[in-house]
Amino acid sequence: MIQTTLPLLVLLGPFTAILSDVILINEQKNWTEAQAFCREFYLDLPTVQTDDDRLEIQKALSGANHDTWVGLYGSICVWRWSYQSQDLLFSAWALTEDPSPRTQSACAVIRNDGFWYATNCTQLKPFVCYKGNQMFSLFIRTNLTWIEAQSFCRTKYVDLAFISGVTDNTDVLNNLIQYSVYEAWIGLSKNQWLWSDQSSVSWPSLGWSSGEPNNADGKEKCAFVNVNGLLVDENCDKVFSFFCVVKRVKAQVVRLAVKSSALLDESAIMLAIEKKMRIILLKLETDPAFSITWRAQTDGKTFKPLKNNARNTTIVCKQDQGLYFKGPR
Incomplete structure (x- = not known):
């Protein structure tokens, strides 16, 4: 139970993320062959430049101790x-x-x-x-x-x-x-690096391994991820296993603050919010394949009460990690 004093729902800020499901292909191919394989049987080689992307890659590795191609490659480098x-x-x-x-x-x-x-x-x-x-x-x-x-x-x-x-x-x-x-x-x-699926490259967000990219032999124009999930440039003709993207969804992440005059448990809050959001999304003619999920905190709870303000005894229930609306990209 979380005690609050005012009935109010506050949108703290949305942001959009593209999330992908990836699988590890344990076949040895060079980068071009890996790209062709993924495009024929799945979607593409993966884009890896956010914490969520890197988490997906680490899950797909499942402790495998080898280097693996992803979708980053060197461009023509024209100013x-x-x-x-x-x-x-x-x-x-x-x-x-x-x-x-x-x-x-x-x-x-x-x-x-x-x-x-x-x-x-x-x-x-x-x-x-x-x-x-x-x-x-x-x-x-x-x-x-x-x-x-x-x-x-x-x-x-x-x-x-x-x-x-x-x-x-x-x-x-x-x-x-x-x-x-x-x-x-x-x-x-000049754009030195591009993603195979044509995602925009955010250089500051690329998780390069220390000292990389170094283009050691002057021919390292493709990238793999090492056992730590970090990027390393390598000769595109080398053969490695590789990841493929099997599904890509667009997620709208919303952070909420809730105030109420009654004692509410988490399930009641979540049910009420989901019901309201479904009505809103249907009115907006959102793709009917959307789904709504919640992010839990490390203690397993979705909401947490904010500390009391000295001038205002209202306790605000804040959903820190976000409410997800997922649908096909």
Whole structure:
């Protein structure tokens, strides 16, 4: 029983996740053969870049002590502008830079010497937005990663800085000099890694093993997971066992806070919420194959009471881990 004092249901925040069921295929194949097998008999090689993904992989391994292919592979490593994915026709790379496919740095900055440098996309830096018609704005109050800067510029303006020639480069450089900024993101990047199922790659979320990817022999363009569930780059011609995705569902995770004037047990709360959510989902013409499940906490309970506030004796029942609505993707 959980005692509460006010009848209220509060939505604390939803988020969407793509969850997959995977199986281990104990056949030795190179990466391309593994991809073809999964696509013929199942869905695809798996995407592994969230904690839930890694948990599924560890479950599927079931203690197996060997390396196993997943769906990550190296792309052509071509530098392109974020703006309309335009080709790189003009460049101002510093003489000390190596913008070739060998470098793992996948995003570019312009420095106050007017030259471009390749660097890690997850660093926090000022950035330059492209306003269209060869006009630019420099942002220095908030430092962002390259991806965050791209999102900001696309929302507020057109895109991250698109530099099509010497005049554009000089204009951006003058902005840096005017505000004494050492370097700033421009809209130049390269996608070194892609997922077989075309999921968006989130570089900060990729769980690489220590020192990886290192492209040790210059030919390591595919990835496997090791016994710890971490990614390692390897020659695509090597043969390993592999995972296949057998089912993929889209999950909407919702966190709830509940207040009530009566004594309620968990089963009554869950039943009432499920009944209400089914009505809402049916009105929204959701796919009839959806299901509703609950996440339990480590103590086996779904809800937990919040601590009393000194000014308000209301106890709030909070569903920390989320309510799931699942249906076919």
